[in-house]
Amino acid sequence: MAFEPLLTRNIHKENPASIATYMASGGYQGLARVLKEFTPEAFVEEVKNSGLRGRGGAGFPCGVKWGFLPKGLDKPRYLCVNADESEPGTFKDRLLIEKDPHLVLEGIIASAYAIRCNQAFFYIRGEFHGPCRTFERAVEEARAKGFLGKNILGSGFDLDLIVYRGAGAYICGEETALLESLEGKRGLPRIKPPFPALIGLYGCPTIINNVETLANVTLIAERGATWYAGIGRPKNTGPKLFCLSGHVKRPGVFEAPLGIPLLELIHEHAGGMMHPDRPLKAAVPGGSSMKILPAANCDVLMDFDSLAAAGTSLGSAGGFVMDTSVCIVDALLNLARFYAHESCGQCTPCREGTGWFVKILTRLENGDGQPGDIDLLAEVASRVEGNTICPFGEAIAWPVQSYVAAFRDEFEAHVTQSTCPLGAAAGRS
Amino acid sequence: MSLPVRPETDRQIDALLTRFPRKGSALLPALYLIQGEKGHIPEAAMEYVAGKIGVSPAFVMGVVTFYTMFRRAPIGRHHIQVCMTLPCALRGAGGVMKHLEKRLGIRRGQTTPDGRITLSAVECLGTCDTAPMCQINEDDHGHLDAKTVDAILERLQ
């Protein structure tokens, strides 16, 4: 396929993260173009016209989100970059931060200009020690070159950027939890409305964008909305980073236009299944919070709307693949442990439900399941779904519901045989 | 009363107080500074930083206990954190953990008697392409198996 890498164009170069490398291939010219040729409002329109949808998980149109900022309010506006990449199976933002931080930074600066923000924050997950150092270095380089600071490129536009490290909490990837964390508090999601565009960081209008989204803004700044909208499929435009891990030969991040077939990702980009004798059992295309697709349903296109039609979601495109050696009950138990560990504990259904899933699934996997347990799992999930403060409720409810629905026989076998048919319980750590 | 942190740390924390539009934001970076100096965050330091930022010690405790990277007790010189979440588990994180437990003679969550190594099971570290992986202090080590684990342990002093 003749696809020109855009987001990953620099990652294989020598010193990919340095500003010299970046500028040698035309870096920061897009920013210069925006500052010179666009008013902030015009660039918001440009991003709207590009069709760019947020790459963090929800897929909300980026320019439309920017348009929610209130007009004429005498308060500072903030741009918070969500680099709290924590969804299991997702490591695409990390790649950008480590290998091409200036691609992200240029997008941040152009976006801040568009939304008339003079103070941006880069909230990066605490466990990303190396990427954080790389990014901080990039910020210093950009500051030295005058891309950050006062009167950027003579435009009169000022921007300061603070790199802020999270400290170990998946939930801080949720945008309002991120704001709480950035304010120095426990990362408890806020009740919405009010949405951050109106009342965000320090009570001020705030935009939160994902790292990859902002890297895409750089592309739009460079080559314009019309060009950008020509990539991918209608309403699912632009290049996309797809992560693939689990039972594939070459796990990694692959760039492709939105709409690439999942099977192409698995078999061509990721080199096919890890063990030739173990075929595909199931794939989770969007990250651990998204619904699972059994092998029979894996013939899907990887974009927002196609995956929604297939009953799952693109999410953060943190796909992972399981082969036939995997016990689905064990896999779900593993995820349930993750969500129980990461639930912020604020609201009732999530706090209590996540722990309950772990307990039921542990019994099932250990062969102590009861006939009613499988329905109970699905039923408890339905009581969590939609009833929580933030989308974390769905993030655990959807895997539970979909794993049970797609692999009910396997769950039932655990009950009827009073053991894990695949022996996973014994082999599990 | 003497400072519960070194003067240098104190000075850095003071600088943080004016770095943000609101000084509350200085809490997480200040806690990192304290942990960087002490290896963990003692209660006296929580009270101290609470005073600096203008929140209650209880508030600081709430924050410290929320984030997994903040520690209330000392740990070993090398902190081996093995990712146990599904993408790593699919590729053998369980075996890696068992091997580490056997080699170190401790269980996850414990520290070797000489105080050299603390072994922890953690959730996804966002490096699933190198699964199974672990983080030792600030460095990531991927594509682990018994052999690579042994080689890493050799190097840890």
Added chain:
Amino acid sequence: MPDPVSFVPPIGPTPAPLGLRTDRPAPAPDPSAVPTPLPQTGPDQVALSIDGQAVVVPKGTTVLQAAAQAGILVPHYCYHPGLSVAGNCRMCLIEIEKMPKLQIGCATTVAPGMVVKTRTPRVVETRKGIQEFLLINHPLDCPICDQAGECRLQQYEADYGKGFSRFTEEKVHHPKRDDIGRHVKFDAERCIKCTRCVRFCDEISGTHELTLYDRGDHTIIGTFPGKPLDNAYSGNTVDICPVGALTWSPFRFKSRVWFLKNTPSVCTACARGCNVDVATYRNRIHRLTPRVNMEVNRYWMCDDGRRSHEALYERPRLERPLLRAACGEGPQQPGTRDEAIERAVTVLREAGAEGGASQGTGAAGGSAGVVAAIVSARLTLEDLVMARRVLKETIGIDRIVVPPHEAGEDDDLLIRRDRTPNARGALIAGIAGPDAGRLRELVQDIAAGRVQGLVVVGEDPVGDGLIAPDALRRLKAMVVIDWWRSPTAEAAQVALPACGYGEHDGTVVNFEGRAQHLRASIRPPGEAEPAWRLLQSIGQACGLKAAHDSATTILSEAARSVPAIAGLSAQSMGTAGVLLKGA
């Protein structure tokens, strides 16, 4: 615009007697009923439909509040009208047309034409689910829990729950019986993490002792080591705790709440006059809890006030009249009421009081400087009115001194420096305001022998260290009326037993001039009776033509003659009190 929360019927800590609950879930609306058309509204109002009822509320009102106004209870744990909205319990999830997800009533602001449904099958099912979640890790120890009977988990399980659980796993365990504060015990396993207590300490007391520790289902409320929940208002956390997690140590295992009878009354621990419910069982006060009065104390009261009734059971009561021959001589002996009144009148006359059948009033002032009185601003308005009529107008004591009781400073919330509940009442009654200078002079005159007789009503100058017991030996007459055997009462020639807190009716006027009704909730012990009645008997022995049988008639008589309280009555005070004109 009025505070939009103020019209929410608060579901406070008060146990309603069984069968008299006012917070029953609303019956399901008749689905065939035609929705009432929404009326026109003013510019600051919003009309919406809740369960088919048209409701008009001020802009900015939440759905939960609007429903409450329409008499529809939306069940909730974390919402409290006096605190910020947390939205964490999820019990108030309700359906709003055109919104795909259920919404929390506590955080959803009304909008014109909004159609709210609080009793749909989906809402009903969701509430069952929330109840089940809240109970899976709960110890279900109602039989040994003090909260039983006023526990929202219990109440809502009956009203909205499934009545059984499908949870068969090991529960999460947490510390129990933790002394989280001086007066407060914490059972972390009962806690539902609604954070009302945390928000109280952050937003109301401003003391910030509490925080959430950890996360997930290990989340727990806690304090910083060595910094317990120990503020002047800590008891409110117990009141607002909707479950049995925080309990008031002095009340633990004292009485089942369904045996308690609540009497609406007023706290007398300072000049604020916080509205309280006095909870009694078997003629004993078991606790005071704040009663909502948005004009006085909102939802709160201080710990000192909450513990003020404890003196009733800690101090020795004066249960019958005690007499002795002369001041400072020999032990007191019990006597009959008639003997005591007669003796009081006799000794006061001997000391120079002029009151008597022949004289009518003591306007001659001959007793000035010879017989004096110390009268308390802790007495009711009725007591004080009678004190004026008897001591001043009948016996002719011109020198009546009211001691001040001050401590600390007024705080930002409720506590007043003036620890007397009725200083303004003393002025209105025509006695005097508290006056430290006059008290000092009187004490000096007593010590110097310039005073021959002393009447003390409701004060303990000896115990308070103002008068040395030896100084009292020089008095020819000393008559004390009080509820307990204070050092002053023990020094008296005649000590007459009065009612203590909660044992009599009356009126107190707070620092703002709000007259409030103090109600009797228990019977006084022994022969104790209201101070006004004892004073009246002394007065009658001196020729006073008065025969009141209750505080009510004293107040109505005074309300006819004293302009400051014109028209004041129990009815006009109601349960919220009334701000006196010119106050």
